[in-house]
Amino acid sequence: MEAVQTEKGQISIHTENIFPIIKKFLYSDHEIFLRELVSNAVDATQKLNQLASFGEFGGELGELKVTVSLDEEAKTITISDNGIGMTADEIKKYINQIAFSGATDFLEKYKDKTDDKGQIIGHFGLGFYSAFMVAEKVDIVTKSYRDGAEAVRWTCDGSTEFELTPTERADRGTDIILHIAPDSEEFLSKSRLQGILDKYARFLPVAVEFDEKVVNNTNPIWTKSPADLTDEDYKNFYRELYPMGEEPLFWIHLNVDYPFNLTGILYFPRIKNELRFQREKIQLYSRQVFITDEVKDVVPDFLMMLHGVIDSPDIPLNVSRSFLQADSNVKKINGYITRKVADKLNELFNADRKGFEEKFDDIGLFIKYGILSDDKFWEKAKNFVLLKNTEGVFTTLDEYREKVQANQTDKSETLIMLYTSDRKQQDAYIESARRRGYDVLLMDNVIDAHFINALEQKLEKVRFQRVDADTLDKLIDKGLNNESVLSEADQTKLKEVFEQVLDNKMLHVSVEAQPTDELPVTITMPEFMRRMKDMSALSGEQSFYGNLPVTYNVVVNANHPLIGKVLAESDADAQKAVVKQVYDLALLSQNMLTGADLTAFVKRTVAGLV
């Protein structure tokens, strides 16, 4: 092998001052220099391992590892490995030419896209030259694994000139010595470096030592075969990922190698009803190197609430987000994850229905969100998504149809599914529905308003009605009219009396013949109008429906004995008092009687009893 001659040279690039630009560009994310250099060191040791397994390296492998060391006085950070090392020629090729062209490519591509900055950073493996984000000078001291190789030192001060000289190094491997620039001295801190390593190096496949401790778990369970793992292993790993997290409900081990490579574990956390701020996020790795926990485009939106890790070398990390969305691998990964999650849920449902029901309060939110956002997911989920009624009984969509079909089909052959969004407030209505043998579904999750809309579109001849949207005869209109004990004229008179006493334009009074066990007066808000108002409240935007005044229907039960009394009462004051009382009772039964009206009602009632 030729002896190394001291050599000075010019790094061939077109941009004169590449480093100030790199610095400016990556300002917010300087810390990734360590990820890049440690990854390179890991690669170098793994390459040696591979050569040994091919029989191309006959020497002693020893304990392969990467060491990060800090010298606060000398103001250096050194990343050392005992991997393949480089010869002088390799340095010229890989560092002077290839690595540099990577850096220039980066600049060429992103020079003018300052607005996209935050998204490029962290997705772009800047490689070796990211060292110059924090260093004013970088030395490489390296010795190739090849027999008789000579050690070389490469030095570059951040200009486009480098120096290559022969040097001494006892064993094969590489030291990257960073002479930290004055504006980057924050990195000359043990805790800072520890923090960066904890974030990026946590699961690197080769031991990384810092401060005399190994910082990583080189064999995270996602790289193992599910057959070799117990439930306890999965739970332990969850705790390792999220030390503060509650125990997960269950998990999915992802493992695919065609048409793309992906491994990982997704955990279903307990979330109940609240869409609470999620501190724990899915982490994205590429060959065990942490990349980001902003997985927005890689994981389907509705699964963002899951926890865990995804590792794929096939996710392009060196492009901006808009490109990521269009990437066909990313799309396939999205589809794959959705399918796996649906299959897993289906499997759980079939294997242990009871267990599935017990978990449904937690996982229902994912499932419903998935149904709303992904038709392919719906195709599978329609078999296992559950409806829960006010008695706590769970049924699938098909089971429910079967169950209520006979009693809750209206005259237009539409199946009416009754529901409550607040079982306490709507208790009187729920009770009425039950008395007629109707079933009432509990739809009290934040997502249910949207879920109901989606089901109405997906299921044929099904409509949802909230129990307080109308009187039961109208909610499920079977075309059977109750006989009214009152004549037309009496009904008109009654309507006038109520309108006069209530004296409120926002109330629409009507008189209907209902069974005598219904309340004398019922207050309802039409389903359509309420939904529109709810939706516009949820979206927080001004809208036509949101701005409409609230109007209610006041339905007077013509057949109720008390109403007969109202009609027969000849004393105007006494009549007014009863009207007021039955109306307040209706308000009361719906939690709508509050404040001064409630106080007056209580006073009046007490006075009437003494």
Ligand SMILES: Nc1ncnc2c1ncn2[C@@H]1O[C@H](COP(=O)(O)OP(=O)(O)OP(=O)(O)O)[C@@H](O)[C@H]1O
């Ligand atoms: N510690 C090291 N030991 C041996 N070779 C190294 C080491 N660090 C870098 N190299 C060589 O230098 C080359 C360029 O490194 P650089 O990090 O710039 O790019 P890369 O690793 O190929 O790609 P990436 O942009 O993903 O990091 C590497 O491919 C490798 O051949």
